[in-house]
Amino acid sequence: MRPFQIAVAALLSLSLAACHKARTFEALPDDMDMGNKAAKVTVVEYASVGCPVCARWQKEVYPAFKSKYIDSGKVHYVFREMLVGGGSEVTVAAAGFLLARCAGKDKYFAVNDAVFASHPGLYDAPRETLLGIAKQVGMNEDEFTKCVTDEKQMTALNDRAQRNAKEHEVDATPTFEINGKKMEPGYHTLDQIDAAIAAASSD
Template identity: 30%
Template sequence: MIRTLLALLALASPVAAQAATRHPPVHGAQHVADWTKTIALTPDGGMRIGNPAAKVKVLEFFSFTCPHCAAFATEGATPLIQNYVRGGQVSYELRPALRDAIDLTMALAARSVATPRYFDAVGAVMGAQQDWLPKAYDYISANRDKLNSTDNTPAIHAMLTSIGIEAMLAKQGVTSAALERGLADKTAEAALQKTTNDAWNVRHISGTPGFFINDAAQPDIHGWAQLEPAVQAAIKG
């Protein structure tokens, strides 16, 4: 983008150059940070986007196989990130609350994505949930023996290829080898089990998505229509 802009300036007419000279930058203007570029793995096993010192901290426990989570990923994640996280007042953390084996597989696959692209990958996967999830169930029904074998990583990898997830993650920079390593990553699996236990057995969420604002449970919030007013109130409070 910078090179393109410089090229355009080089081709600008003398009149345009003079106009630019007559309007110099305002000295002393403050640079506003874009906190959507700050993404990190948290000590609790989640992935956070935004200012770690934000006044309002939104936590979502989610499941890759939950249709309500897919709905929020489609309708709420983008306005939350663009309108509230970007400016630094709000941070947004995702922690998996696993419900089944497909959930675990998808969560491990998502962890194979480089950290800066994690939220993009989750958004893409959740946005296509209605397409790949039925295919995953069909694959499992047809390949139970392979999936139940001691070394089932190749069969799981093959499932992700057949249902389109590998191609989807490839657009986020994940190679086939990286995906294979991610599926066998015991450290990542332990982190996912930790967030799952915290969600269901410690915090006792009633279902997914399960939202917390500044670590306070929001049991009546299930989507963006309810979450946004609560975020606004927390910012003002």
């Protein structure tokens, strides 16, 4: 589990005017989501592609979760971007999310998956690793560089991360929210998520 920390760089220091809006677990216009939007259960994951615990969950639990719930249409899955840790962790997470957005909505989750899969070696050569992922989704080096240094998109990312922390009261990753009810932050097995989904389905 990683504590949430807003990046301190001036580029990432904007505050949100909308932090008092009503919370909702439905997908917001700038969220990324998969699965059946009409499903009875919505699972929101608050995570960072720079978070080692999130990466472990992605490798060990997510494939089975996706097969059982997303691909089957039983769950609407919403992913919300967070920036966690400090220093290189925030920088790498931001670059990873910017790359995923630049790749396009149809490739967003594939890029996230690739970044998560690159842990722990990601931090040994972050630029080279992310550039390799960019090339896998059809981007060249110039496009990659322009993407991860786009100030407008960096500001938008920071806005989303601050909103997710403040409006939705999330201060650690990964955090899972099932139909608006949060589980304790941290790693959860599929059995634990099964139980939370079953409880939500019976409400």
